[in-house]
Amino acid sequence: MNTGGCFCGAVRYEVSAPLTAVAYCHCSKCRKWHGHVGAYAAVDREGFRLTEARGLKWHSVSPTVRRGFCVECGSSVLFDESPDPKISLCAGSLDAPTGIREKVHVYTGSKGDYYEIADGLLKYDTFPGK
Ligand SMILES: [Zn+2]
Ligand SMILES: [Zn+2]
Numbered sequence: 845m846n847t848g849g850c851f852c853g854a855v856r857y858e859v860s861a862p863l864t865a866v867a868y869c870h871c872s873k874c875r876k877w878h879g880h881v882g883a884y885a886a887v888d889r890e891g892f893r894l895t896e897a898r899g900l901k902w903h904s905v906s907p908t909v910r911r912g913f914c915v916e917c918g919s920s921v922l923f924d925e926s927p928d929p930k931i932s933l934c935a936g937s938l939d940a941p942t943g944i945r946e947k948v949h950v951y952t953g954s955k956g957d958y959y960e961i962a963d964g965l966l967k968y969d970t971f972p973g974k
Pocket of ligand 1: 850851852853854855899914915916917918919
């Protein structure tokens with residue numbers, strides 16, 4: 845069981861299914877939304893449950909993608925793309941110990957020009973399978 849939430853506690857969740865490894869997304873939308881690279885772990889929707897949602901607001905990015913954040917403290921918390929069977933959690937919103945590790949960089953083809961990716965993780969120009 846993992847738990848997590850925003851900075852102030854107005855958004856909280858629990859996870860009762862295995863989390864994926866962490867993916868870093870370098871796309872321009874994630875960099876805007878997070879202030880830098882996005883870091884996500886995903887879980888099957890049936891294994892995800894909100895336990896506090898009074899601060900949760902969804903920002904629709906497109907007809908199939910929405911991003912969930914806390915209106916009280918501004919934390920980025922959720923990334924939801926339908927009809928993906930998994931929902932993505934911002935890795936930084938997870939409480940420690942998370943039990944997971946980083947694994948992959950995606951959308952490196954649109955990364956920012958102000959940094960280099962200097963680790964040995966897998967890299968994809970877009971998204972694996974796209
Ligand atoms: Zn909050
Ligand atoms: Zn992204």
